[in-house]
Amino acid sequence: MEKDQPSSGGAQSGVDKLKVDDSIMRDVDFGEVLQVETSPELDKKVLRKLDLFLIPLMGGCYMLQYIDKLAISQATLFNLRQDLNLKGNEYNWASAIFYFGYFAWSWPSSYLVVRLPLGKYLGVAACVWGACLMVHAACINWGGLMAARFFLGVGEASIAPGFALITGMFYTREEQPARQAAWFCGNSIAVLLGGLIAYGIGNIHVTAIAQWQLLFLILGAITSAYGILLFLTLPDSPAKAIFLKPTERAVAVQRTLKNKTGVMDQGKFKWNQVWMAVKDPQMWFLVLYTLCVNFCNGGLTSFSAIIITGFGFPHLEALLIQMPIGGAQLVFLLLTSGVASFVPKTRILMMIFNTAVSMVGMLLIWKLGDDNRAGKMTGLCLGGVFAANIPLSLSLISSNVAGFTKKSTVSAVMFAAYCIGNIVGPQFFIPSEEPSYMTGIKASMAGLAFGIFFLICLYVFYIFENRRRDRLYGSPREMTESEELQDEISNKTDHEIESFRYMV
Template structure:
């Protein structure tokens, strides 16, 4: 915000429009709202926004990861898939998924979010259902390709949507609640696969076909309901009164990490904001951090039922034994998200989960196989899942916190998620059947990526501290002597008034 005397000068000179005068008047009037009012508004948003996003993300994860469950109940045998072909069907998903994420997030700024997200959900639900009638390797490849196109925009859109409603140090817990549905889907997927496989032979269809068909139909129904359930923006929220909307907009506008400066959510689109995100080296470093989750986690998801089965259990029991692993992952990511928001620190809650996941992978490689210590191996799977799932929420929140300007933030988050998720194409090909039960390539590659990601996270922690010190060296008077308010808004996160979240 401009110093009081600067505001008065602009008012006397007639620089501000009538709309600006109203905005400044509302801002000044609302400076006295209480923490209790803020808490009530947050609880309302939590109630109306988070359950819908979490449920849709649950179906998103189910529809992309149920391949792992289908594989051990007959998909490979019925379609005569080799291990290479099966891996290709998994990895093909991530190429169109990455390509379409940035365009999708830009479209989100133009169309109503509820309608756009609803259309995406219906589209991928239809494709998911059609996976249940494929008869060949090529048919499954095509289905996975189009499933990726339809799903591509959802995760970055939902993540960006959270930044439209919450302040910087409120995001990770909400992202954790939203993303926990993805981890929970791993547990639910095993249970559903176990139950749905009992339909094997019903209607002349194999159990794995019913898995795709039934989960796809549920997704379509939820997609049709999404436009009626999701709020589009704070201004149009029917569950907030006018005073609550004004408070919410005020607290978001001045959420720049300092007591000065403001944020323009209504910024007009310019291609330069997209290029700023593409050229920002900090975004590319956070992508490397994100790989520490995406590469290991996608291989882990698709291989987990098989790895558990190789501990000496039947495929049916192995499906059920994956459930506690995912439940532990959900608890860990929610705890990490809560602590991160309270500490107002993002990097530490990325660094420590990376270390935890690395310890689990070392254990999986070091402990002898062939029945010597199945309990210890099973425990290490818990450590891997708990570490890997925490990293995703941490990197999403860290990125959202450190990109200012709605278009740069939208493009930067989509870039991070899209290129980051390209790691999934690698992750789905590192667990080689011929290496069972050791999986040296899978565990070793995952560990190497985690070490690289850890180095990138430590660098960013150091760099953000350094950049904040440089900004703090410039006094408020020097800032306003050098830059106008409009210039400061255009600078986004490079503004000397903006502070990076460590």
């Protein structure tokens, strides 16, 4: 691509040469975007505003999502299984059916996030999942619980992929790991606060309603209220950020042009990009990694409270004992995301490190004797550390997948794998082995080992592909803003943009 020559039209002349689809970023005047003069001070001011507004908003929602996800495990300590007369594997399937709903809505969601205003769509989704959680309190048998769990999964399916798209829309590729980790901190805080909330509800003694019903009603009402807040405040794009001034919105668009990942290519679903995603090895390495490690996630999310009581802790104390699991996740999340943000080419290496730590944790649970409660509890805390990889894996999609439709497709397939892993994982937790669940622990450890293997494959693929492109096209050069904009709105994928290089 040749550089645009200066002309009397200035930056606008570069825009005149751009072939822009009428459906793409209708809210942005590209000439105005390129004509806005930015500065390091203004850029920092915009970044600070984005951090202060978006990160707490998304982090709070993600915290509520995980608190709600943990609720069924906590409800088992309030006699949920006994009151609903659950037999054999019925609780396992009640836990897994949530991910069937999640899986069923992954593909429709990947289409809707392109066609609908993203912020409004996510706000409605949060209201729906909050309402579905409240419906849990009305369940009187296994069938009712299965239906409630399925639609809860439908409500939650859009949140994490949607937040990943928003992060890619507002932040540069270098900034994304830290920001993905920042809102994902809500996951770790949820484990810390969720135990306290459930413990407090467990100390409420009323005869009109069971404690597990009260748990679902309180948490669901809070989530639905938060969904309304998201609907009113979460922006659909930088051009609609109500907390930014008009000039700051232009700067917000301008600062992410170098991403070349097509986050501004909204409003039109492109089927050819779906096919490109299917042919892309990076998608399948991410998908297989996600599938394998979530054997562990599905089991620990649904059975952690029961496993802890098997260590010898009373039921209410087991709710509080879960809190260190969140603390361990938070420590490793901050550590590895910090390294990935400030040390180049370490994202995948940090993911391998977290997964290996989780393998060690599961090994401690498996091999330590029943009398070593502290050691087993340490193992359980370390076993959940792999969850700190979620923001890093999302940042890989935000940074390394170009084309809005391709990005949403890869996100949908990856979250489908997430669902399948969480569906399969609990089935290894055999009821007759309660509360130790040795088969489930060994299956989780095997999944983590395969996860490490696929991460190594992904790392090798990125290195090989970057070197291949350097040989074919030469090292990426500095480009003018109009050239960056041309790549950003060119409707091309990462395989089609010659100057695109993968972040590892």
